[in-house]
Amino acid sequence: MKKVIMGNHAVSYGVRASEVKVISAYPITPQTHVVELLSEMCANGEIDAKFIKVESEHSAMAACVGASAAGSRAFTATSAQGLLLMHEMLHWAVGARLPIVLANINRAVGPPWSIWTDQNDSLSQRDVGWLQIYCESNQETQDTVPQAFKIAEELQMPVMLVMDAFFLSHTYEIVDMIEKEQVREFLPPYKPDIKIDTADQHSFGNLAGPDHYMELRYMIQKAMDRGLDVIKRVDSEFEEMFGRGYGLIEPYRCDDAETILVTSGTVASTTRVVIDELRDEGVRVGSLKIRVFRPFPIEDVFEVLSKAKKVAVIDRNISFGAHGIFYQEIKSALYGRTDIPIIGYIAGLGGRDITPKVIREIADKAIGDEQPERYINWIGVKI
Amino acid sequence: MKAPRIPMEELMGSGHLACQGCGATQAMRFALKALGPKTALTIPACCWAVIDGSFPHSCIELPIFHTAFETAAVVAAGIKVGLEMRGDSETTVMAWAGDGGTYDIGLQALSGVAERNDDIIYVCYDNEAYMNTGIQRSSSTPVGAWTTTTPVDNYKKEPKKNMIDIMAAHSIPYIATCSVAWPEDVIAKFRKAKEIKGTRYIHIFTPCPTGWKFAPELSIQMARRAVTSHVFPVLEITEHGQKIEVWKDFEPTSVRDYFKPQGRFKHLTDEEIEGLERDVEQKWRRLLAKEKMMASIPGME
Numbered sequence: 196m197k198k199v200i201m202g203n204h205a206v207s208y209g210v211r212a213s214e215v216k217v218i219s220a221y222p223i224t225p226q227t228h229v230v231e232l233l234s235e236m237c238a239n240g241e242i243d244a245k246f247i248k249v250e251s252e253h254s255a256m257a258a259c260v261g262a263s264a265a266g267s268r269a270f271t272a273t274s275a276q277g278l279l280l281m282h283e284m285l286h287w288a289v290g291a292r293l294p295i296v297l298a299n300i301n302r303a304v305g306p307p308w309s310i311w312t313d314q315n316d317s318l319s320q321r322d323v324g325w326l327q328i329y330c331e332s333n334q335e336t337q338d339t340v341p342q343a344f345k346i347a348e349e350l351q352m353p354v355m356l357v358m359d360a361f362f363l364s365h366t367y368e369i370v371d372m373i374e375k376e377q378v379r380e381f382l383p384p385y386k387p388d389i390k391i392d393t394a395d396q397h398s399f400g401n402l403a404g405p406d407h408y409m410e411l412r413y414m415i416q417k418a419m420d421r422g423l424d425v426i427k428r429v430d431s432e433f434e435e436m437f438g439r440g441y442g443l444i445e446p447y448r449c450d451d452a453e454t455i456l457v458t459s460g461t462v463a464s465t466t467r468v469v470i471d472e473l474r475d476e477g478v479r480v481g482s483l484k485i486r487v488f489r490p491f492p493i494e495d496v497f498e499v500l501s502k503a504k505k506v507a508v509i510d511r512n513i514s515f516g517a518h519g520i521f522y523q524e525i526k527s528a529l530y531g532r533t534d535i536p537i538i539g540y541i542a543g544l545g546g547r548d549i550t551p552k553v554i555r556e557i558a559d560k561a562i563g564d565e566q567p568e569r570y571i572n573w574i575g576v577k578i
Numbered sequence: 579m580k581a582p583r584i585p586m587e588e589l590m591g592s593g594h595l596a597c598q599g600c601g602a603t604q605a606m607r608f609a610l611k612a613l614g615p616k617t618a619l620t621i622p623a624c625c626w627a628v629i630d631g632s633f634p635h636s637c638i639e640l641p642i643f644h645t646a647f648e649t650a651a652v653v654a655a656g657i658k659v660g661l662e663m664r665g666d667s668e669t670t671v672m673a674w675a676g677d678g679g680t681y682d683i684g685l686q687a688l689s690g691v692a693e694r695n696d697d698i699i700y701v702c703y704d705n706e707a708y709m710n711t712g713i714q715r716s717s718s719t720p721v722g723a724w725t726t727t728t729p730v731d732n733y734k735k736e737p738k739k740n741m742i743d744i745m746a747a748h749s750i751p752y753i754a755t756c757s758v759a760w761p762e763d764v765i766a767k768f769r770k771a772k773e774i775k776g777t778r779y780i781h782i783f784t785p786c787p788t789g790w791k792f793a794p795e796l797s798i799q800m801a802r803r804a805v806t807s808h809v810f811p812v813l814e815i816t817e818h819g820q821k822i823e824v825w826k827d828f829e830p831t832s833v834r835d836y837f838k839p840q841g842r843f844k845h846l847t848d849e850e851i852e853g854l855e856r857d858v859e860q861k862w863r864r865l866l867a868k869e870k871m872m873a874s875i876p877g878m879e
């Protein structure tokens with residue numbers, strides 16, 4: 196069945212279809228609709244889940260940690276300040292190897308207060324060890340929820356699903372709805388071998404000396420390494436059942452492209468429009484959307500980008516004192532294997548619109564400029 | 579105090595990592611005797627995070643989930659719901675935190691749990707400072723005490739926070755205080771708590787020889803004198819905060835005798851001790867007056 200729904204509700208319906216058992220969340224704009232609809236679904240019995248209405252995001256993640264450790268499928272959603280407040284418990288979920296799924300609506304971080312989109316909230320959590328998947332449409336968002344649980348439960352690692360505030364969270368699109376009866380075949384009930392269980396006692400997370408800690412970290416990295424294959428496989432299983440797949444990355448008209456624009460989130464759709472425009476003018480350009488950011492699909496990215504003559508990365512984020520964060524990732528993925536120029540563009544922070552005109556400006560700059568500033572080019576700054 | 583039969587069964591082994599004379603270790607042993615094997619624990623950062631043992635060892639024969647400092651209450655709530663949703667509604671879930679994890683950094687999450695009346699037992703084992711990190715003040719540290727952050731030249735001037743009143747203000751079904759000097763009472767209170775649904779708060783007074791600077795063999799004596807000197811009242815609050823019962827059936831002893839063996843009070847002058855004695859007595863009278871007043875409210879007789 197197809198329905199016109201908003202991005203936030205696409206998350207909620209994805210959660211319903213995934214038969215989540217425990218939800219714990221705290222409201223923050225622009226995430227509120229996700230949890231409002233879920234509370235309603237819990238109250239009217241549409242989902243057989245308990246909703247723990249905590250007093251903060253730190254506690255929301257802590258409650259999910261407890262529930263997941265007890266062997267139940269757990270979900271939360273948040274944004275910006277909320278995600279930052281969770282930081283300590285994001286680490287905890289990884290160290291405890293708990294397959295929690297979190298939807299983060301990308302919102303700029305204060306001060307000054309901003310409710311509009313950029314990626315600094317989720318990207319500042321880059322190194323906590325959560326898998327990160329950036330979604331581009333409401334359909335993809337809904338479909339990514341059960342995918343995320345399947346990936347998480349197989350790897351025993353938490354997964355963050357990420358989407359742009361307003362441009363996606365509040366935008367209505369047609370979504371082919373998935374239902375739990377079908378999804379159950381794709382995502383069976385969560386039954387972990389090790390969990391909090393009085394019949395099988397373990398002490399979880401107690402003191403580990405230098406003799407043991409490093410091995411546990413090594414195993415987390417191994418899970419991440421395995422993650423790329425697992426994500427691909429889960430995605431193709433999903434595609435087989437539902438006819439829709441999304442991949443790790445999504446190249447667009449890249450085959451003979453001399454210049455490739457690298458994007459993520461909703462900017463990817465706008466960029467495709469500009470690519471078509473430029474192609475009509477005979478310019479050989481393409482774009483590459485990064486869907487999976489952690490684990491970073493180095494080989495897939497390399498394969499696409501190494502054929503180009505120039506790479507331009509559009510970052511709706513900034514690592515102060517360094518560069519755009521996707522830029523850094525792309526650079527390190529290509530390092531030592533090619534010498535094509537990689538140019539970084541910072542655009543759209545704090546929800547400033549990245550229109551086709553803005554992308555065109557970036558493309559023109561990247562294509563035309565013989566010696567562009569390599570690392571960081573600010574687009575549209577009025578100073 | 580009635581003496582319950584104390585189970586022989588031990589759920590806590592001897593291979594723990596506590597200091598000699600640790601009151602918190604005794605408290606755990608008694609609590610587990612009362613709760614039995616259908617119990618799961620969560621422990622935040624505190625001495626007990628270490629006492630449990632170092633991987634791959636644990637001194638407790640129950641599932642324990644170690645968690646971040648400020649999260650014991652809400653992680654316990656999450657565990658309880660997580661267990662229920664996978665068909666186990668029988669297991670008692672207990673959060674076991676220190677005074678720092680309760681009075682200070684964990685107060686917000688604990689308040690959330692209590693306000694929702696989440697179905698857990700929350701235990702504060704009170705050694706009146708951050709002991710795990712080397713004896714720094716907490717808001718449970720008593721007025722007059724030395725800690726590494728309240729040095730002798732500027733010892734703690736602020737009174738111990740009234741955690742019991744804070745919990746009573748949440749209208750939870752069961753609140754109790756007890757001291758490791760009376761194991762029967764500790765066990766009876768945990769047994770009672772186990773049978774109640776909702777948030778149950780148990781506050782155990784657990785002397786710390788290392789942090790209070792007294793000889794380990796005096797631990798139980800300190801636990802007893804704190805109560806008999808009225809420094810730490812033993813009580814129960816039921817009827818969702820409406821009914822207080824204070825235990826008074828003992829020979830009172832002096833605050834001075836309680837302070838004397840403890841290095842943390844060594845710097846206090848006679849006048850200062852007298853002042854503190856007056857404070858303790860005044861608080862005790864207020865508590866008894868409150869007990870009486872609450873009992874006299876129509877509908878509470």
Ligand SMILES: Cc1ncc(C[n+]2csc(CCOP(=O)(O)OP(=O)(O)O)c2C)c(N)n1
Nearest residue numbers: 623624625647676677678679707708709710
């Ligand atoms: C967020 C955070 N801040 C600080 C610490 C360091 N820390 C660990 S235990 C502790 C004190 C614990 O005191 P209390 O709760 O009274 O337990 P005790 O050690 O006295 O048993 C502190 C400050 C921490 N683990 N986490």
Ligand SMILES: [Mg+2]
Nearest residue numbers: 676677707708
């Ligand atoms: Mg303490």
